[in-house]
Amino acid sequence: MIRLTYIYHDCFVLETSQAVVVFDYWRDTAGTQRGELPSFFDSLPEELPVYVMVSHHHKDHYSRDIFEWDRLRKGIHYILSRDTAKSARPYISADSHYAGYKVAAEQVTVLRPGEKAVLPGVRVYAYGSTDTGNSWVVESDGFSVMHAGDLNAWIWKDESTEAEVRKAIGDFRAVLRIIAADWPRLDVCMFPVDSRIGTDYWTGAAMLVRAIDVGVFIPMHFELGESPEEVEQRHRDAADFGAYANRERGEYVMLGAGGSYWRGER
Numbered sequence: 001m002i003r004l005t006y007i008y009h010d011c012f013v014l015e016t017s018q019a020v021v022v023f024d025y026w027r028d029t030a031g032t033q034r035g036e037l038p039s040f041f042d043s044l045p046e047e048l049p050v051y052v053m054v055s056h057h058h059k060d061h062y063s064r065d066i067f068e069w070d071r072l073r074k075g076i077h078y079i080l081s082r083d084t085a086k087s088a089r090p091y092i093s094a095d096s097h098y099a100g101y102k103v104a105a106e107q108v109t110v111l112r113p114g115e116k117a118v119l120p121g122v123r124v125y126a127y128g129s130t131d132t133g134n135s136w137v138v139e140s141d142g143f144s145v146m147h148a149g150d151l152n153a154w155i156w157k158d159e160s161t162e163a164e165v166r167k168a169i170g171d172f173r174a175v176l177r178i179i180a181a182d183w184p185r186l187d188v189c190m191f192p193v194d195s196r197i198g199t200d201y202w203t204g205a206a207m208l209v210r211a212i213d214v215g216v217f218i219p220m221h222f223e224l225g226e227s228p229e230e231v232e233q234r235h236r237d238a239a240d241f242g243a244y245a246n247r248e249r250g251e252y253v254m255l256g257a258g259g260s261y262w263r264g265e266r
Contacts (some may be wrong), residue, residue, distance in 0.1 A: 001016075001141075002015065002140075002141065002145070002187075002188075004188065005040060005255075007025070009026055009060055009061075009221060009222075009223040010023065010024040010055075010060065010147075010190070010221055011023060011024050011025045012024075012147070012218075012220075013040050014140070014145055015045075015048075016121070016140040016141035018120075018121035018122070018141045019050070019120070019122045019140050019141075020045070020049070020051070021050075021051045021053060021138055021140070022040075022050070022052045022066075023053050023055070023136075023147045023190070024053070024062070024147065024149065025038070025052065025054075025065075025066055026059070026060050026062065037073060041069075048121070049075070049077065049119070049121050050073065050075070050076045051076075051077050051079055051122060051124075052069070052079070053080075053136060053147070054066070054078070054081060054084040054133075055081055055084075055129070055133045055136060055148075055149025056083055056129065056131065056132040056133025056134065057083050057084045057087040057132070057133065058131075058150065060224065061133075061150070062084055062087070064091060066078070067091040067101065067102070068101060070101070070103050070107070071101060077108075077109065077119065078107055078109070079109045079117065080092075080110050081110070081126070081132075081133035081134040082110055082112050082133075083132055084133060085108070085110040090102075091103065092105070093105075109124075111124065111134065112126060112134075113126050113127050113129075113134055121140055122139065122140045123140075124136060124137075124139075125138075125139075127175060127179050128175045129148075129149050129150050129151045130150070130153070130172050131149075131150035131154065132150065135147065135148045135151040135175070135179070136148075136149065137182075137183055137186070143187045143188065144185070144186050144188070145187060145189075146183070146186050147190045148189070148191045148192060150192065151175060151191075152194075153168055153203045153207060154172075155168045156197050156198060157197070157198055157199040158198040169203065172204055176207060176208060176211050177211070180211045184213060185215075186213070186215065187215045188214075188216045188218065189208065189209075189212070189214045189216070189217050191205055191220065192204065192219070192220055192221035193219035193220070193221065193237070193238040194221045194238075195237035195238070196234065202240075202244035205219065206246075209244065209249075209250055210246050213250070214246075214250045215251065217252050217253070219238040219239070219252075220238075222237070235254070
């Protein structure tokens, strides 16, 4: 049995019987103050190992506040992409000149695409991205869970040339082919469905669920917009499962803050 809670944008908390994994924390909708543990930590079992994973260093996927959490919950382990580790060097390197709080070197694992880590309660596999950093597959308690980071077919079709669109789709297909070879079946996949890119914004999602047998597909990366009305439209677009669903298999779920959800038809 696993539990997955949506926090904000690309941030989710995965709980299994063996571990707790926080993906791509940027902000908590409860609005905690800097240095405090976000509200989702309140319900986490004390006895389970906690892993905080960052797919890449972009500001909507990474906050340096995650390293302050170690003050309040000792033993957190950080799993970072290489670009994130470079950006976070002041907080994870003993020889940096930063005078504030640092986490110990043994609490940090840095993975490049193609590498994996075996840690208490989890196996973590790093794959490439079509932007920066990594996409991930995490195994825990017999479940396989993918967090795509910024891996997507970022085609921006209304602004790009045909050649640029072909290249974007080709680059995405190349990474997807590697993941699908290792994981023809995934229990859960969190993947960007961001209508800001315009026409056919769902292309990457449609390609993924046809290349991989995904048990539960969960859209993400839909919280950015110029107004509350625009953000609400992004939510509706992401939940338009009919645009990209593989009707032969899988379930499509739109998670909301606090774990509420809308279930889509296949």
